Amino acid sequence: xxxxxxxxxxxxxxxxxSNLQKACSKQMRSEEAALFGELASFYDQRREALPKAEYRMxxxxxxxxxxxxxxxxxxxxxxxxxxxxLRALVWGEKVTKLLKSLLVRYEKQQAGLLENTKVWVCxxxxxxxVGEQPxxxxxxCKVPSFKIHAVxxxxx
Amino acid sequence: MHAARNIALCTKDCVCxxxxxxxxxxxxxxxxxxxxxxxxxxxxVDACPSHALYLVPGTYPQPQPKTEPVKTALLDxxxxxxxxxxxxxxxxxxxxxxxxxxxxxxxxxxxxILAEDCYREAGYILPQSNAxxxxxxxxxxxxxxxxxxxxxxxxxxxxKL
Numbered sequence: 001x002x003x004x005x006x007x008x009x010x011x012x013x014x015x016x017x018s019n020l021q022k023a024c025s026k027q028m029r030s031e032e033a034a035l036f037g038e039l040a041s042f043y044d045q046r047r048e049a050l051p052k053a054e055y056r057m058x059x060x061x062x063x064x065x066x067x068x069x070x071x072x073x074x075x076x077x078x079x080x081x082x083x084x085x086l087r088a089l090v091w092g093e094k095v096t097k098l099l100k101s102l103l104v105r106y107e108k109q110q111a112g113l114l115e116n117t118k119v120w121v122c123x124x125x126x127x128x129x130v131g132e133q134p135x136x137x138x139x140x141c142k143v144p145s146f147k148i149h150a151v152x153x154x155x156x
Numbered sequence: 157m158h159a160a161r162n163i164a165l166c167t168k169d170c171v172c173x174x175x176x177x178x179x180x181x182x183x184x185x186x187x188x189x190x191x192x193x194x195x196x197x198x199x200x201v202d203a204c205p206s207h208a209l210y211l212v213p214g215t216y217p218q219p220q221p222k223t224e225p226v227k228t229a230l231l232d233x234x235x236x237x238x239x240x241x242x243x244x245x246x247x248x249x250x251x252x253x254x255x256x257x258x259x260x261x262x263x264x265x266x267x268x269i270l271a272e273d274c275y276r277e278a279g280y281i282l283p284q285s286n287a288x289x290x291x292x293x294x295x296x297x298x299x300x301x302x303x304x305x306x307x308x309x310x311x312x313x314x315x316k317l
Contacts, residue, residue, distance in 0.1 A: 005294050011242040012235055012271070016291070019272035020283045028160050028190075028212050032283060032316055035309040039295075042306050053246040058263065061240050069236060073229035080223050085230060088277040092233070092270050099266060102259070111255040119262050126269035128262055146164065151265065153258045 014043035055103075062100045066093070094140050095126045102128055114153070122148045157211045158193035159200050161186060165208035172200035172209060181209075218286060222279045234274035241267035284317045 008016065017040035024033035050057075070093045077085035106113050113130065120134040121127070125141035127148070134148040161172075163186045172181040180192035181200050188200075188209075201209045222230075241264045248260035279287045292310050299305035 005291060006231065009235070009238065011238040013295075015234065015238045015241065015268050015271035016275045016280055018268065019275045019280060020288060022272065023276075023281070023283050027283070028187075029283075029316075032313060035306075035313050035316075036283070038306050038309045039313075042304070047242050047245075049246050050243065053243055053250060055247060058240055058243055058247075061236055061243070065233065065236050069229075069233050073226075073233055076223070076225040076229045080226060082222070082226050082277075084220065085222070085226050085277045088230070088273045089233075092237075092273060095266060095270060099263060103263070106259055111253070114255050114258055119258060121262055121265045121269070123269065125273070126266035128266050151258055151262045153254050 010043045010046035010048065014040050014047070017043060059100070059103055062096055062103070065096050066100065070096070091125045091140050095128070098128050102130070119151045120148050121151055157196045157198075157214050158190050159188045159198065159209050160212045161188055162208045162210065163187075165206050167206040167208070169205050171203045171205060175199045175203045216282055216284055219279065219281045222277075227278045230274045230278035234271045234278065237267045237271035237274060240264075241271060283313075289314065289317065 017036050021033050021036035021040055024030075024036055070089060074086070074089050076082075077089060102113075117130055117132060120129040120131070122129075122134075122138045122141065122143065124143045124147055125138060127138050127140045129135065129148070134145045134150075136145050137143070138145070138148060159181070161181070166186070176182070176199065177197070178192040178194060180189045180194075183189050195214070196211070198211055201211055244260040244264035244267065248257045248264065251257050251260070279285075280291070282288065292314055295305075296307060296310055299307070
């Protein structure tokens with residue numbers, strides 16, 4: 001870790017800090033968790049908006065992850081038998097495929113996709129699910145369903 | 157090492173209340189009063205019939221080392237996930253369609269979790285690690301003269317961790 005840190009954007013630092021916030025909560029260190037939370041919010045608010053955000057850019061990024069990034073990362077992690085990294089890649093690739101299918105379905109069905117139903121996210125692995133009730137156990141990371149949360153539809 | 161209670165498992169058999177020599181297990185919020193809990197005592201942990209009590213370690217070893225290529229690959233993936241999170245948040249903000257906003261919010265939430273997991277496996281798993289300390293110090297330097305930066309929070313973290 002002696003080498004210089006790479007330049008990280010506000011959104012990257014926001015996620016890095018919210019990860020450390022969660023780690024502190026799991027260690028029952030609520031003060032430290034709140035401090036990392038403060039740092040995460042600072043970076044979340046510092047994000048630079050794109051001049052023109054478009055829906056299809058999401059699919060482009062996802063396709064690049066699925067077509068290249070996961071294969072490359074898997075190769076590196078396999079070469080040194082880093083099973084922790086391989087675990088994250090297995091879960092992450094599955095979740096990314098589900099996100100892609102969700103976005104593709106939305107393109108076809110539009111608002112009908114989420115009409116009269118709910119949408120859920122697993123707080124541990126990011127698993128997404130459309131349906132009335134989430135599965136009893138997350139199919140990706142196997143946590144019980146109380147860690148799978150409904151995403152609310154809010155009025156504008 | 158003090159005790160903590162997993163409230164989702166607790167079946168309120170109260171054995172921890174009977175066995176605790178200091179009353180640390182008897183609180184209004186269901187959690188252990190860490191200031192009263194005796195370091196390493198574990199009487200409540202062994203007595204609990206529902207296995208809802210466990211010991212929280214006070215110190216942790218440095219995480220397993222990561223190779224540079226693995227770290228680089230995971231930081232690249234984390235960047236993609238963080239960019240997707242920011243893009244989805246922006247799309248939600250700029251739309252007036254409640255269903256589209258709900259979809260984008262879902263995508264953003266999921267991507268934050270994916271990015272966080274990449275950072276864990278890229279070497280930022282433990283808040284007390286050297287990697288995190290170095291990161292915090294570099295952030296202080298990077299934001300030199302930036303009044304909005306929560307410098308006090310970072311200094312407090314460096315002192316506590």
